[in-house]
Amino acid sequence: MKVLVTGMGGVLGTKVAQMLEARPGINEVVGCDFVPPRRRLHRATFTRIHPEDRDRLTDYVTDFAPDAIAHMGVYEPDARMGPAEAARATETCTVAALGAAARAGNLQRIALRSGLEVYGRGHRHPKMPDERAPLAPTTHYGRMLLEVEAIASDLARREDITVCALRYAIVAGSHAPCPFARMLRLPAVPVPAFADPPFALLDHDDAAHAMVEAIVRAYDGPLNVVGPGASSPWQAVRLGGRLPVPVFGPGWPVARRMVELAGAPLPDHVEEVFHRGRAGDGSLAREVLDLGVMHPTQEVLADVFDWATVTPITDASRASEIA
Amino acid sequence: MRAEVAAAPNYGIDADRVLGLDAPLAALRRRFDGRYAVDELGADAHLMDVLAPLGAPIRVEVEHAENLPKVGPALLVANRSFGLIEPVVLVLAVRRATGRRLRVVGAPNIPVLGTVMNKLGAIGSRVSDVASLLRAGHLAAAPLAPTWLRTEAGRPPRGLVAATLGFPVIPVAVRAGGPLGLPLRPWRVVVGEPLLPPAGTEADDQLAAAEISEAVRDAVHELVQHS
Numbered sequence: 001m002k003v004l005v006t007g008m009g010g011v012l013g014t015k016v017a018q019m020l021e022a023r024p025g026i027n028e029v030v031g032c033d034f035v036p037p038r039r040r041l042h043r044a045t046f047t048r049i050h051p052e053d054r055d056r057l058t059d060y061v062t063d064f065a066p067d068a069i070a071h072m073g074v075y076e077p078d079a080r081m082g083p084a085e086a087a088r089a090t091e092t093c094t095v096a097a098l099g100a101a102a103r104a105g106n107l108q109r110i111a112l113r114s115g116l117e118v119y120g121r122g123h124r125h126p127k128m129p130d131e132r133a134p135l136a137p138t139t140h141y142g143r144m145l146l147e148v149e150a151i152a153s154d155l156a157r158r159e160d161i162t163v164c165a166l167r168y169a170i171v172a173g174s175h176a177p178c179p180f181a182r183m184l185r186l187p188a189v190p191v192p193a194f195a196d197p198p199f200a201l202l203d204h205d206d207a208a209h210a211m212v213e214a215i216v217r218a219y220d221g222p223l224n225v226v227g228p229g230a231s232s233p234w235q236a237v238r239l240g241g242r243l244p245v246p247v248f249g250p251g252w253p254v255a256r257r258m259v260e261l262a263g264a265p266l267p268d269h270v271e272e273v274f275h276r277g278r279a280g281d282g283s284l285a286r287e288v289l290d291l292g293v294m295h296p297t298q299e300v301l302a303d304v305f306d307w308a309t310v311t312p313i314t315d316a317s318r319a320s321e322i323a
Numbered sequence: 324m325r326a327e328v329a330a331a332p333n334y335g336i337d338a339d340r341v342l343g344l345d346a347p348l349a350a351l352r353r354r355f356d357g358r359y360a361v362d363e364l365g366a367d368a369h370l371m372d373v374l375a376p377l378g379a380p381i382r383v384e385v386e387h388a389e390n391l392p393k394v395g396p397a398l399l400v401a402n403r404s405f406g407l408i409e410p411v412v413l414v415l416a417v418r419r420a421t422g423r424r425l426r427v428v429g430a431p432n433i434p435v436l437g438t439v440m441n442k443l444g445a446i447g448s449r450v451s452d453v454a455s456l457l458r459a460g461h462l463a464a465a466p467l468a469p470t471w472l473r474t475e476a477g478r479p480p481r482g483l484v485a486a487t488l489g490f491p492v493i494p495v496a497v498r499a500g501g502p503l504g505l506p507l508r509p510w511r512v513v514v515g516e517p518l519l520p521p522a523g524t525e526a527d528d529q530l531a532a533a534e535i536s537e538a539v540r541d542a543v544h545e546l547v548q549h550s
Contacts, residue, residue, distance in 0.1 A: 123432050126449050126451045126452050126455075127363070127364055127365070127446075127447065127449070127452050128363045128364055128451070128452050128455040128456070129451065129455075130451060130454070130455055132451070133451055194434055194435050194438070195434065195435075195438050196361075196365070196438060196442070197365060197438075198361050198362065198363055198364065198365045200363055226363075229333055229338070229360055229362065229363075230360075230361050230362050230363045230365075231360075231361060232361045232365070232367075234357075235357045235359060235360075235361060236357065237357070238354075238355065238356060238357030239356070239357030239358065240357070277365070279363035279364070280363075281363075281455035281458060281459075283455075283458045283459070296333060298333045298334070298360060
């Protein structure tokens with residue numbers, strides 16, 4: 001099977017490529033992105049193409065004519081790109097890659113990155129939606145993801161291929177660009193004064209594992225991919241040894257501006273996590289993809305905070321290095 | 324029907340089972356350090372444990388506690404007259420009889436109070452959330468419609484039963500210790516035998532849900548009359 005990995009330069013895309021390389025039955029893995037892969041790849045081939053470069057991307061995918069696509073070319077606002085650029089890149093990459101692959105004639109299956117953001121949050125939304133919950137995104141990123149799912153579903157209806165939309169919880173970890181984790185790592189973190197909504201996190205390895213299984217098993221339909229357990233803003237902030245700054249009502253625009261100045265832009269889908277939480281029922285994915293034991297949210301959270309203490313450089317060690 | 328055991332313990336706290344209580348200072352330290360777990364619906368198991376001693380003065384007698392599952396999911400359906408203290412009594416009864424946490428359905432969806440109730444284990448009335456909770460292996464309790472001063476069982480939550488078909492439904496009768504809920508004698512909680520739909524019944528089977536709903540109402544009525 002020939003697999004195309006879009007967005008291969010991200011932590012998740014690289015991990016998916018590595019796992020696909022190790023799978024028997026996967027003959028060829030190629031991928032593209034605007035940055036090179038984060039880790040060494042042995043069999044997979046990477047080509048640097050910006051996701052907004054529609055013509056190059058179309059030619060590249062047409063030449064390869066994949067049997068399957070792991071569509072990781074879905075860019076979270078303020079992770080590696082600003083919100084406007086992320087929306088453009090996601091749309092262009094989705095339309096160009098999926099369309100070209102379908103026209104090339106070999107495409108049988110697509111697994112794509114989506115998120116729990118497609119369900120939306122609020123009083124009228126379930127707190128722990130399963131895959132049958134209504135899709136009513138309440139954020140810009142949620143609407144982006146729903147559009148990607150809609151494009152892939154339309155293609156599936158037209159071309160008779162399977163499409164698995166993996167609706168990830170917040171994917172976080174020690175070395176990945178993630179606006180939510182970036183915010184939690186600030187020395188002082190704004191938290192809601194009168195609420196403490198739960199959110200679930202997902203480890204990179206589990207997210208990549210789900211993507212590979214969805215490709216290999218050709219699962220057809222959406223799946224929530226969520227690690228066990230949850231956290232809440234107050235608990236997460238204290239676990240990281242950060243200072244919680246209670247904020248309410250009109251204080252939030254000010255807090256948003258302050259954290260942006262501190263280097264952690266706060267897109268609306270991340271702010272929503274602080275106000276309304278984000279969780280989902282991932283039991284179906286664990287069953288049909290046989291995901292085994294997944295990393296609990298608390299473990300992923302600990303990993304997020306470990307990041308700052310990796311290889312601390314003290315004055316003494318620096319002096320000895322220089323000497 | 325998918326069901327699995329509850330999530331692994333975090334920081335020595337289990338979302339489903341009471342494993343042990345911290346000393347007051349250790350509990351404070353744990354809160355300050357953020358070494359406690361919450362679940363996907365906002366329940367804070369550590370806070371529940373910290374506040375559990377407040378329920379100590381409430382005396383509860385549990386009959387047929389063997390009908391409560393030691394592990395795995397189940398939906399308890401109980402009668403309700405005033406509806407204020409019965410959920411607390413039910414939570415205490417299950418906690419004392421099995422060491423498990425009971426999640427009461429029907430938390431109000433309003434700021435602050437809703438958050439506090441969620442932290443103490445209550446969940447909203449949305450049926451998909453209750454179904455997700457059961458799939459995660461927890462115990463949930465849903466009340467019949469209130470009957471105020473009458474003693475019979477109220478209308479069953481048929482929509483909820485339909486969405487959670489396949490999980491055991493356990494009828495429960497809660498009787499006050501004295502008139503108007505006065506604590507003259509211990510509260511009595513009588514647990515009935517679990518009801519299950521016929522094998523092979525799919526979730527959302529309306530006929531099976533209606534049959535189970537009627538059966539559970541009759542069972543609760545029976546328990547109320549004889550307790």
